[in-house]
Structures are given as structure tokens and as C-alpha cells.
Amino acid sequence: MSAISVNQLCKSYDGRQAVNELSFEVQKGETFALLGPNGAGKTTTIEILEGYRKADSGHVSVLGLNPETETAELKRRTGLVLQTTALEPELTISETITAFARLYRNPRDIKAVLIDVNLAHLQGNRVGILSGGQKRRLEIALGIIGDPELVFLDEPTTGLDPEARRKIWTLIQRLNSNGCTIVLSSHYMDEVQALASHMAIMVDGQIAAEGRPLDLQRQHCTHATIQFDADGNLPDGFPDKLSAATTVHNGHAELVVEDPIPALSMLTSWAETSGHDLSSISVTRQSLEDIYLQLVSQRQAKPHGDTP
């Protein structure tokens, strides 16, 4: 069953098309990641789903509700972590979360949630003196205190150090394993790979690619890179077929091919006959990040956008 369905969604600001005929579905229990460069329309899309903004046209359904008209019910059943931190610095952690808990009908246990986000030992501290990662974890606690079915996380780890980011990932994974549907926006590929079961790459208000992270990698992977040690120029007797695709620099030969298997076979037989040492050989496929960057630059190169 789908938790979210978006159909032909359009939204523009002052003549700039932020979201352009966007369609996608999020299944219940999924962690869905919306990935894209700044200005791709991720936040606009999420804020329409959250009920903050009205769509210009198209159809949106969140937990079977219309976010424009059934806002009260939507807000009871969803939790939010907005892109920018919004906390009262004068309050303590426990005052902050208590104030949010009383806004929901069946809130989760405050103590349990604080333990979940690893802030229980700091609950008497003022919010103003917390680190960026601690503030973000508190905001996640506020997002889940109402025991929501669906949580929106808009760039939850932007600007945090690697350790703080890992802590938040663990938290999100645990939340999802408890059955909560998660919609995440991010511009970090590693984050999406670590968390998402379903992702969409958004560029210029449209989806450039969508699917499971591994499937996307498989589909869009166009070449592999083979590397091995080689001094100076290409060694004598190097297979002619491969030399055009091979470059040598800094004692390193690099060979870019569509299909690595025949190339590897040629390389190994050449090495056996010539006695060249291939023990340093490595084969790498394009990473999801490479594919993402490739998709973004392809899309942005197309002269279709009304973006300046």
C-alpha cells in the first residue's frame, strides 16, 4: 500500500518552475530518499507533502489524506524535521520535548525517545548550548514524539561532522525498522546508500532516475575502470585493442572500458606472456555518486529548463 502518491505535481515561484510534472509513489514502511542538487525542488516537494505549501496543479495524497484540506489529521499522523533548525535556545531539552509531547493525542514515552536519540543524559541542558548534532537529534526526537506513521526528514545531516552523521543514520535505521515510513531528502550519496530502500534523483523539478539504489547503479553504470602499475609509457607488446583506451600517469595505467571481462582476459594473457607484474590490478565500477553526478550534469545540460 502506498503511503504517499504524487501525480503530475507542479509548483512555480515568481515564474520559476520549482517542481515540474513530478510523479512518484512511496510504499508504507519504505525509506524513500529524494536526492538532488540545491534548488532541484526537493524541499518544495516535501513542503507540499507536509501541508506547508499549496500545489499549483497535480494530485498529492499522504497517508490517504489531502495535505491541503485534511491538514489537522495529517499533522497528527506525521512527524517533521525541517531543513533549518528551529528550537527555543532558552529551554532545556526535557522542557522542549515535553512541550511538543502534549500537542499529540498518544505521544511516545519522553524518556524512551530521549534514550533513543541519545540525549537522556543531557535532558537538563539548555538547548542553546548543544552542538549541531545534538540539536539535530533533538529535532528528530520532536519529529517522532507524536508516534507518527510517516516522518519527513529534510536534509537531516547537512553541516554535521561524520560522527554526528553516523549517529543520526543509526537512529533513522532504527526508526524505519520499527515500521515507520521515512521520506528523506539529501544531497549526500553515502547517506542515501546507507539508508534508502527506494530513491529518486531530482533535477530541475523533475525525476531524472528512480528505483532501488543498487538497481539504479546497475542500470546507469556505463563503464568500468581497470588500474594497474606501469612505469612511464605503455609496456611493449601491450594489446593494440586496449592501448587507445589506456592512459599512463604517475606510474599508473588506467583503462576505461564498457565491459571489463574481455579486457581483463586480454590483459592477463598479455601479462603472462610478457611477464609484466599485474598484482596491483583493480577493477572499479562507477559508484552511485558518479552516476548521480553524471545524471545531474546530463539533465542540466539539456536546454529544457526555464531556470536561469
Added chain:
Amino acid sequence: MMLVQEAIHQLRLFTRRPAAVFFVVAMPLVLLIVLTQLFGNEKIQGLGLNTAQFYTPALAVFGVVMACFTYLAVSTATARDLGILKRIRGTPMPPWVYICARIIAVSVIAFISLLLVIATGALAFGVEIIWERVPAAAVVAVTGALCFASLGMMVTALFRSSETVQAASSAAIMPLAFVSDIFVRPSTETSEWVPLIGNLFPLRHFSIAFQRAFDYAYEGNGFALPDADGIVYSILPHMGVMALWGIGAAIIAARFFRWEARAI
């Protein structure tokens, strides 16, 4: 229930802001002490009242305005700048509950500030409290509090950032307090246009109507006050002007209020 809890929450926030506590609660008291010492607590020429008998209700009104107008406007604009208003909109709390809770909280603060000023006047400077006029004084205070809360929300709605809201609210209140019989005692030497200008705005009506409850030159229960010549002075016109400003400001605030800070 949610309304009461949110109002208590807003009161707690106020107590954590020392600068706000100073301006709203301490400053009217300091002004009362300073002005009474400065002029001496003697009968004011042409007014028939002691200095403290004049300044106590005037500065009590000033405290109400600092709480309901300045503090409400600046704290709401600051919360908007911090994204807190936007975050609140993402919870099940109805927007009207949040706004009403803020107004209730500043009214409670205003009431405490007002009581402190009057108690100080009575205990330290022998200000006479005319008990039969207390109901009238309360009605005036509540009307004034709501009128200025409404004006505070209007200023927050019309200006974008907490800095401009702070500047606009100070720029509005400080000069008005001088032409509204709050900082300066009316005297025979004052130009005629000063009260005329003051009368256009709600502050002078608030301060005069409230001061009548402390003015023993008049008789009566505080709603209608006959003077020595038997001419009945009513506070109704003052209440009317405050109500007009309050309702007008509420309409403008409702029309232009935004929950999100504008992106820069």
C-alpha cells in the same frame, strides 16, 4: 487545556529572558521611583494630584504596553526568524491556540507588572487607591491590554524581521508616551497641539482612562465621574478609541501575518 499549557509555556520562556523581564517589569518601577524623586512627591500645579498619584497609574499603563505591545511583537517576530512559528505549524496545535496563548501570556505579564507598579506607589509613595473604582480600572486595563496586543501583532505582521519589528515598536511607543501623559505631567505650559496629537492614538486614551481611577479630583465609580461642577466625565469615548484601534489592527494582522520568515 492546550491553550493554558501553551500560555504557561510562553510565560516560562519570558522568565528565561532577562532583558525582556527588565524592560517589562523593572523599567516602569524604576521610572516611577526616579520620576517621583526627581519632581518630589508634592501636589502638581493645576492638577491637584501628588506626583506619585499621577505617575503610578501612568507607568502601570506603560508596563502593560511594554508587555502587550513591545514584548509580544518582538518575541513573536524573533520566534518567526528562528523558524519556531513554522515548526509549530507542523504540529497538531491549531494556529489560533498558539496566538491566543501568546496573548494570554503577555496579558498575565502585563497584569503582574501593573500590580507591582501600583503596590510600589501605594506602599512607598502613599498613593491612594480608590477601591470603588477598581472594577472600572480593571475594565480599562483589559481593554488596553487587548488593544495593544492587537497592535503588537499588527507590527509583527507588517514588518519582516525581529530587528525591524523592534525598531518600529520602539519608534511608535517612545514618542507617543511623551504626548500621552505618561512620561510628562500635563502642565499649563504645554502647547495645545500636544494632547491633540496624543488623542489620535490609543495610548493617551488608555493612560487617561486608567488615571481617572486614581484621580481624587473626580467623584464617582470610575466609569462615569462627575467633577466638582457636576459635569459628568465618562471613560466611554476612551474605550471606544481603543476598541477601534484594536479591531482595525486585528484585521490588518490577520490579513498580513506570516508564519515563515521571508527568505533573504
